[in-house]
Amino acid sequence: MNRLIFILPIVAVVFMQCAYGTPPQVHGVRDDDDDDGTYEIISGNCSIALAADIIFTDHVHKLLIPFVQRNATSSWHGDQKIYCLEVLNEDSDNSTRGTAFVKEGGVGHTFVTIEMHSKTSHGMEFDIMVYGK
Numbered sequence: 001m002n003r004l005i006f007i008l009p010i011v012a013v014v015f016m017q018c019a020y021g022t023p024p025q026v027h028g029v030r031d032d033d034d035d036d037g038t039y040e041i042i043s044g045n046c047s048i049a050l051a052a053d054i055i056f057t058d059h060v061h062k063l064l065i066p067f068v069q070r071n072a073t074s075s076w077h078g079d080q081k082i083y084c085l086e087v088l089n090e091d092s093d094n095s096t097r098g099t100a101f102v103k104e105g106g107v108g109h110t111f112v113t114i115e116m117h118s119k120t121s122h123g124m125e126f127d128i129m130v131y132g133k
């Protein structure tokens, strides 16, 4: 059992080097996690948002890859002006869940780009809803 615990990380490192070319950060506890974002985004007049005004929805789900930070973006552009933006985190555990931030546009604009980052070695899952009129 002890030997297995010792060997598994080595197998994982070799696998990662083959798959990604660059060695993962195993030693030194470097934290790549991006702190630009927040766990959830609820911005604009969401308290008066109507289901009929939903102009865009997206479900972003990325599975974990050991030592890797998963990233994703979701974009919408159209004619309506966004008055409420919701990016809800389906993971409620702060120690594992990812973060999101508005990269471009958003409330008051006719476009939005949301960027999402997982924590290193974790997946992420978000539900995006954009309301406009």
Ligand SMILES: *[C@@H]1O[C@H](CO)[C@@H](O)[C@H](O)[C@H]1NC(C)=O
Binding pocket: 032, 034, 068, 069, 070, 071, 117
């Ligand atoms: C995700 O974004 C972070 C921060 O910009 C970057 O350091 C990392 O390499 C990205 N991960 C992947 C798999 O591209």
Ligand SMILES: *[C@@H]1O[C@H](CO)[C@@H](O)[C@H](O)[C@H]1NC(C)=O
Binding pocket: 044, 045, 082, 083, 084, 107, 108
């Ligand atoms: C939110 O509602 C207030 C009051 O109705 C309005 O003045 C404001 O422009 C609205 N904001 C957005 C982003 O639609």
Ligand SMILES: *[C@@H]1O[C@H](CO)[C@@H](O)[C@H](O)[C@H]1NC(C)=O
Binding pocket: 039, 094
């Ligand atoms: C999780 O993070 C949010 C936002 O930073 C904070 O309000 C909340 O108290 C945290 N929850 C726990 C259990 O740490």
